[in-house]
Amino acid sequence: MEIIDKLSFDEKGLIPAIIQDTASKEVLMMAYMNREALEKTLKTKRTWFYSRSRQKLWNKGETSGNYQTVKKIFYDCDGDTLLIEVIPAGNACHTGKRTCFFQEIFKDKDTEEKKEIIRLLDQRIRERKK
Amino acid sequence: MEIIDKLSFDEKGLIPAIIQDTASKEVLMMAYMNREALEKTLKTKRTWFYSRSRQKLWNKGETSGNYQTVKKIFYDCDGDTLLIEVIPAGNACHTGKRTCFFQEIFKDKDTEEKKEIIRLLDQRIRERKK
Numbered sequence: 001m002e003i004i005d006k007l008s009f010d011e012k013g014l015i016p017a018i019i020q021d022t023a024s025k026e027v028l029m030m031a032y033m034n035r036e037a038l039e040k041t042l043k044t045k046r047t048w049f050y051s052r053s054r055q056k057l058w059n060k061g062e063t064s065g066n067y068q069t070v071k072k073i074f075y076d077c078d079g080d081t082l083l084i085e086v087i088p089a090g091n092a093c094h095t096g097k098r099t100c101f102f103q104e105i106f107k108d109k110d111t112e113e114k115k116e117i118i119r120l121l122d123q124r125i126r127e128r129k130k
Numbered sequence: 131m132e133i134i135d136k137l138s139f140d141e142k143g144l145i146p147a148i149i150q151d152t153a154s155k156e157v158l159m160m161a162y163m164n165r166e167a168l169e170k171t172l173k174t175k176r177t178w179f180y181s182r183s184r185q186k187l188w189n190k191g192e193t194s195g196n197y198q199t200v201k202k203i204f205y206d207c208d209g210d211t212l213l214i215e216v217i218p219a220g221n222a223c224h225t226g227k228r229t230c231f232f233q234e235i236f237k238d239k240d241t242e243e244k245k246e247i248i249r250l251l252d253q254r255i256r257e258r259k260k
Contacts, residue, residue, distance in 0.1 A: 003235050004235075016146055016160065018148050018157055018160065020157060022246065023246040023247065023249065023250045024155075024250055024253070025154075025155030025156065026155070027148055027150060027157065027213050029206065030146065030148065030206065030211045042235075042236060045238065070236065070238065071237070071238045072234065072236065072237050072238065073234070073235040073236040073237075074231040074232070074233060074234055074235065075231070075233050075235055076159065076160065076230040076231050076233075077223050077224065077225050077227075077230045077232070077233075078230075081160045081230075081231075082235075083157050083231040087246065087249075093207050094207065095207050097207070100206040100207045100208075100211075101204040101205070101206050101211075101213040102204070102207070103204060103205050103206075103207075104202065104203070104204055105133050105134075105172075105203040105204065105205060105212075106172060106200065106202065106203040107201070107202050107203075108175065108200065108201045108202065116152065116153040116217065117153065119153060119217075120153045120154055123154070
């Protein structure tokens with residue numbers, strides 16, 4: 001597939017893939033794909049990854065049933081990272097959590113949530129005016 | 131810092147950091163941090179990364195002015211990826227786009243957006259009942 005040739009796989013033939021819930025926009029997990037995993041993902045519309053520890057392809061959900069149905073795939077400006085929007089059939093994390101990112105290192109105490117909502121509304125209004 | 135010792139930096143001493151807009155939840159970019167970059171990020175509340183090509187630390191926004199103010203930092207279940215929620219002062223991408231992930235490989239034509247909104251509402255309602 002021509003578009004895959006634009007991607008920069010690393011020296012091990014891998015590219016990181018960020019998995020995001022297409023509805024909630026929650027980041028669920030990050031895993032690595034090789035060319036074959038990406039091709040299988042595109043063909044089956046379900047996520048396939050390359051396990052660096054087990055050194056083989058794996059289909060997310062094949063054991064747990066928590067498949068991820070692929071809705072959109074983006075690549076970044078320098079072509080070395082994928083962002084994949086999915087509908088998750090269940091939890092992403094093997095620990096039973098919805099997302100793998102459930103452990104916090106830091107949280108700003110000075111939350112500026114109201115300011116943030118205003119900023120976001122402003123951004124959306126500007127976009128609609130275009 | 132004790133919590134940093136729980137993280138798995140790779141053989142080059144790096145850990146990938148996914149940068150997400152804390153309000154819109156849009157994924158803006160992914161870049162790599164070494165221990166020093168993470169420490170500087172925690173200290174300054176602005177994102178610092180390690181450039182693999184230039185082999186040095188860089189502070190996002192130092193040239194463009196598009197700083198990212200850090201609101202939350204998470205690490206994933208196996209401690210080898212960071213998720214950082216930020217307030218971006220401007221565009222994340224050096225191309226002038228808001229996000230680095232503006233190029234699409236795939237988009238599912240059978241959008242099930244209504245189903246998705248219902249699923250999400252259902253999820254939120256269940257969470258509130260807990």
